[in-house]
Amino acid sequence: MDIPRGTMAAIIGPSGCGKSTLLYIVGGLLQPSEGTALVEGQPAMTQDRRKVGYMFQQPTLLAWRTTLNNVLLPFEIRYGKKAASEKRDDAMKLLETTGIGEFHQSYPHQLSGGMAQRAAICRMLITNPTLLLLDEPFGALDELTRDAMDEELGRVVEGSGATSFVVTHSIPEAVFLADAIYVMTPRPGRIAKVIPIPFPRPRSISVTTTSAFAELTGAVRNALNEAGSREIT
Numbered sequence: 676m677d678i679p680r681g682t683m684a685a686i687i688g689p690s691g692c693g694k695s696t697l698l699y700i701v702g703g704l705l706q707p708s709e710g711t712a713l714v715e716g717q718p719a720m721t722q723d724r725r726k727v728g729y730m731f732q733q734p735t736l737l738a739w740r741t742t743l744n745n746v747l748l749p750f751e752i753r754y755g756k757k758a759a760s761e762k763r764d765d766a767m768k769l770l771e772t773t774g775i776g777e778f779h780q781s782y783p784h785q786l787s788g789g790m791a792q793r794a795a796i797c798r799m800l801i802t803n804p805t806l807l808l809l810d811e812p813f814g815a816l817d818e819l820t821r822d823a824m825d826e827e828l829g830r831v832v833e834g835s836g837a838t839s840f841v842v843t844h845s846i847p848e849a850v851f852l853a854d855a856i857y858v859m860t861p862r863p864g865r866i867a868k869v870i871p872i873p874f875p876r877p878r879s880i881s882v883t884t885t886s887a888f889a890e891l892t893g894a895v896r897n898a899l900n901e902a903g904s905r906e907i908t
Contacts, residue, residue: 676857676866680715683832683839685849687895688859688902694842695810697864701840702727702808714806725753728804728837732811734795736783742790743779746770746797753802762801769797772834773827789820796828800835807832807839814844825851826880833876846899850891851883858895860902867902870895 678684686694699705700712703719712719736745746766751759770776773793775786783791792813799807812828813821829852832839843849849856850872858868872891874882882888 676869678838678840678855680838681836682854683829683841683852685841685843685853685856686859687843687846687849687856687899688864689861689899690844691862692859693862693864694859698808698810698840698842702729702806722806725802726805728799728802728807730795730799730807730809730812732814734783734791736786736791736794736798738783741780741782742770742775742786742794743767745783745794746801749798749802766797766801769800770794773797773831787820788816789824792816792824793827796831800831803835805837807835807837809839809841811842811844813848821845821848822880822883826878828852829876829878846892846895847883847888850888850895851878851880856895858898858902868898870898 676684686697688694696705700707701714701719703714703722703724706720714722736742737748740748743763743766746769747759747762750762767776767779770779770793773796775790775793778786778790783794786794795812809828813824816824825848841849841852843852853872855872856870857866858870859865860867870891874887
C-alpha cells in the first residue's frame with residue numbers, strides 16, 4: 676500500500692482478515708512481524724504519535740466530563756491542564772463546525788449517538804494530527820445518521836489536510852469517503868485489488884444516488900467476491 680499525503684484510503688474485507696491490525700501497525704501501536712510500515716519515510720513505530728489521531732466505533736467519551744472537556748482531553752493528557760485551557764477557543768470552533776457547539780456543556784448521556792461521534796471527531800482533530808486512523812467509526816449508528824456523519828467526516832477531514840486511513844465493513848461508506856479502496860482477501864489477509872475513487876471533493880451524500888456510485892459499489896463487491904469474501908454489506 677502507498678497512501679499519498681492528504682488523501683483518504685479505505686480498507687475493506689471480511690472479519691478477521693487483519694484490517695484493524697493493519698491500522699494499528701500504521702499507527703505505530705503494533706510491530707509488524709514481516710515487512711515495513713513507513714509514515715512520511717520513517718518507521719511507523721518511531722513516528723511522533725502526537726501527530727496521530729484515532730477514532731473508533733464507540734466514541735468512548737468520559738461520562739464525568741462535558742463535551743468540551745472531552746474534546747480537550749488529548750491535549751490535556753499530552754501538555755497539561757493549562758495548555759488545554761488555552762485551546763478552548765479552538766475546541767469550540769471544532770464543535771461549532773460539526774454542529775454541536777450549543778452542547779459544549781452537555782455530558783455524554785445527554786448526547787445522541789451522532790452527537791457523541793461528532794464530539795469524537797473534534798477530539799481526534801484537536802491536536803492537529805497529520806495522520807487520522809478510523810476503525811469502523813460509525814458502525815453503531817443507524818443508516819440515516821451514518822450517512823450524515825460520513826458527509827460530516829469527509830468535509831471536516833478534508834479541511835484538516837491530514838492523511839486518513841479508515842477501516843469499514845460498508846461498501847457504500849468506503850466508496851463515499853475514500854480516494855482509493857484497498858480490498859483484502861480472507862485470512863491470511865492480502866491486498867487483492869486497489870480501486871481508485873474519482874469523485875471530486877467536497878462530496879455531498881447525493882453522490883450516492885448516481886449511476887457512477889452504483890457502478891463503483893458494484894466493482895468493489897465484485898472485487899471482494901473474486902478475493903473470496905462474501906461477508907460485506
